[in-house]
Amino acid sequence: MxxxxxxxxxxxxxxxxxxxxxxxxxxxxxxxxxxxxxxxxxxxxxxxxSKTKLFDRVFLELFSEVVAVINAEVEKASTLEQLIESLVSNYIQLISEKPFVPDFVLHELNRNPEMIIEYIQHKGLDLNKVFRLFQDETLNHVTYPISPVHLIVDVLALCVFPFVAKPIIKGFMLEDDELKYKKFIAERVSHVTGFIKSTLFINPQQS
Amino acid sequence: MxxxxxxxxxxxxxxxxxxxxxxxxxxxxxxxxxxxxxxxxxxxxxxxxSKTKLFDRVFLELFSEVVAVINAEVEKASTLEQLIESLVSNYIQLISEKPFVPDFVLHELNRNPEMIIEYIQHKGLDLNKVFRLFQDETLNHVTYPISPVHLIVDVLALCVFPFVAKPIIKGFMLEDDELKYKKFIAERVSHVTGFIKSTLFINPQQS
DNA sequence: ATTTGTTTTAACTATATGGTTAAATCATGT
DNA sequence: ACATGATTTAACCATATAGTTAAAACAAAT
Missing domain, CATH: 1.10.10.60 (Homeodomain-like)
Incomplete structure (x- = not known):
C-alpha cells in the first residue's frame, strides 16, 4: 500500500x-x-x-509558530534588556522570512475573533515571567516603572507594523524604492532596540 | 424629476x-x-x-481621509513636540471611532499594492515639513539626532497597532475583557506620547 | 497474483455571485 | 396631463466555486 x-x-x-x-x-x-x-x-x-478545515489547520499552525517563538524568547531571557534585544532581533528576522504572515494573521483574526478563544485553551502567551522581570527590575531601579502590557504591545507594534504597512512606507516615504525599503527594515532591529532601551532603562547600556 | x-x-x-x-x-x-x-x-x-468601481471609490475616500488628517496635523504644528502630541492624540481618537479601518486599509493595500501608486499621483503625504522640523531641532539640540522616517513609522505603529491587533491584545493580555481593552486604549495617548518624548527630547517636558 | 489504500480522471451537483435586462411603478417638475 | 428620471420587480445569464461521486489506474505490501 x-x-x-x-x-x-x-x-x-x-x-x-x-x-x-x-x-x-x-x-x-x-x-x-x-x-x-x-x-x-x-x-x-x-x-x-472542507476549505474551513484546511484553513483552520493552516491558521493554527502559523499562529502557534508565532506564539512559540515569542514564548521561547521569554523563557530564555533572564533580564528585561536581554529579552527585548533577542525578541526584537529574532522576531524581525522571523517576519522578514515570511513578510505576509502578520497581515494574514491579523486580518483573519479580525474577521473571526472567536478563533483566538479556541486557541487560548490550546496554549497561550506566557506573560507571567515578563511581569516578574518587570517587577524585579523596577524594584532594583534598573527600569522606570511602566505598564508591562503597554510595553509588550509597543515592542510588537514596532516590530510588526513596518511589514504590515509596507505599501504605505515604501510608497509614501521611500519613493516606492524596494531597495530603500530593504535598507529601512535592516535598520529596524537596532533602531527599535535603541528606542525602547532609551525609554526603559535608567542607565541605557550600548550593546 | x-x-x-x-x-x-x-x-x-x-x-x-x-x-x-x-x-x-x-x-x-x-x-x-x-x-x-x-x-x-x-x-x-x-x-x-461594478463591484470594483464601488470599492475603488470607497477605498479612495477612506484612504484620503486618513492621509488628510495626518497632513492637517503636520501643517498645524510648529514644533516636533507639538506635532507628536496632537498627532498621537487626534489619530488615536480618529481610529477609535472607526476601529476596523486600519486593518481594512492595510489588508487591501497588501492585496493590491498598485493602488497606492494611483493614489500618490492624486495626493501624497507631506513629509518635507517634518524633515525640516527635525533638522532645526536637532541643530538646536532640542532633539537627539534620529531618522525621521523611523520616527514617523514608530508613531504610526504605536497608534495603529493596538487596533489592528485587538483580538490578540484583548484575548491574550487582557483576559478577553472588553472593558480592560477600552481602558487600555484610553491609556494609550498618554503612554505613547510619553514613550516617544522620553526617547526624542533632550529635556523631556511634562505636559 | 491479490489486496489495500492512494491518486487521477472527469463528469456532475448545488449554490452563490456579479452583472444584465425589460417592463412596470413612482415621484416630481413642467 | 405629460415627460423625465429614479426605483422596484423579477426574471435571467454566465460563471465561479465548494464539494461529491464513481470508476479506473497505480503503487506497494502480502
Whole structure:
C-alpha cells in the first residue's frame, strides 16, 4: 500500500499556507491550492473535507509558530534588556522570512475573533515571567516603572507594523524604492532596540 | 424629476463602506451592500457599474481621509513636540471611532499594492515639513539626532497597532475583557506620547 | 497474483455571485 | 396631463466555486 500519504498531506498544507497567506480565506480558491500542491481537487477534499478545515489547520499552525517563538524568547531571557534585544532581533528576522504572515494573521483574526478563544485553551502567551522581570527590575531601579502590557504591545507594534504597512512606507516615504525599503527594515532591529532601551532603562547600556 | 439621486448615492457609499470595511473586498457581497443601503441590486449597479468601481471609490475616500488628517496635523504644528502630541492624540481618537479601518486599509493595500501608486499621483503625504522640523531641532539640540522616517513609522505603529491587533491584545493580555481593552486604549495617548518624548527630547517636558 | 489504500480522471451537483435586462411603478417638475 | 428620471420587480445569464461521486489506474505490501 502506498505510504506517500504523509508526503501528500505536507504538500497540501504547504500549498494551502502559501495561497491562504497571499489571498486570505475569502480570496483563496480550493482549485488554486490543489494546483499549487500539484494534485487535483478530488484528492484535496479526500485529505481535508472542507476549505474551513484546511484553513483552520493552516491558521493554527502559523499562529502557534508565532506564539512559540515569542514564548521561547521569554523563557530564555533572564533580564528585561536581554529579552527585548533577542525578541526584537529574532522576531524581525522571523517576519522578514515570511513578510505576509502578520497581515494574514491579523486580518483573519479580525474577521473571526472567536478563533483566538479556541486557541487560548490550546496554549497561550506566557506573560507571567515578563511581569516578574518587570517587577524585579523596577524594584532594583534598573527600569522606570511602566505598564508591562503597554510595553509588550509597543515592542510588537514596532516590530510588526513596518511589514504590515509596507505599501504605505515604501510608497509614501521611500519613493516606492524596494531597495530603500530593504535598507529601512535592516535598520529596524537596532533602531527599535535603541528606542525602547532609551525609554526603559535608567542607565541605557550600548550593546 | 426625482433629485433623490444624491441621497441614494450617499446611502450606497455609506453602506458599501460599512460592508467593505467589515468583510473586505473579497468577503463583501453586492447583495449585502444593496440590503444595507435599503435598495436592490439593480439600482446598485445602476449607480456603480461594478463591484470594483464601488470599492475603488470607497477605498479612495477612506484612504484620503486618513492621509488628510495626518497632513492637517503636520501643517498645524510648529514644533516636533507639538506635532507628536496632537498627532498621537487626534489619530488615536480618529481610529477609535472607526476601529476596523486600519486593518481594512492595510489588508487591501497588501492585496493590491498598485493602488497606492494611483493614489500618490492624486495626493501624497507631506513629509518635507517634518524633515525640516527635525533638522532645526536637532541643530538646536532640542532633539537627539534620529531618522525621521523611523520616527514617523514608530508613531504610526504605536497608534495603529493596538487596533489592528485587538483580538490578540484583548484575548491574550487582557483576559478577553472588553472593558480592560477600552481602558487600555484610553491609556494609550498618554503612554505613547510619553514613550516617544522620553526617547526624542533632550529635556523631556511634562505636559 | 491479490489486496489495500492512494491518486487521477472527469463528469456532475448545488449554490452563490456579479452583472444584465425589460417592463412596470413612482415621484416630481413642467 | 405629460415627460423625465429614479426605483422596484423579477426574471435571467454566465460563471465561479465548494464539494461529491464513481470508476479506473497505480503503487506497494502480502
Amino acid at each position: 502506498g505510504n506517500t500519504n504523509e508526503n501528500t498531506e505536507l504538500k497540501i498544507i504547504e500549498a494551502a499556507r502559501k495561497v491562504f497567506i497571499l489571498k486570505g480565506m475569502d480570496g483563496a480558491r480550493m482549485q488554486e491550492i490543489a494546483d499549487e500542491a500539484g494534485i487535483n481537487k478530488a484528492l484535496l477534499h479526500y485529505y481535508f473535507r | 426625482g433629485n433623490t439621486n444624491e441621497n441614494t448615492e450617499l446611502k450606497i457609499i455609506e453602506a458599501a463602506r460599512k460592508v467593505f470595511i467589515l468583510k473586505g473586498m473579497d468577503g463583501a457581497r453586492m447583495q449585502e451592500i444593496a440590503d444595507e443601503a435599503g435598495i436592490n441590486k439593480a439600482l446598485l449597479h445602476y449607480y456603480f457599474r
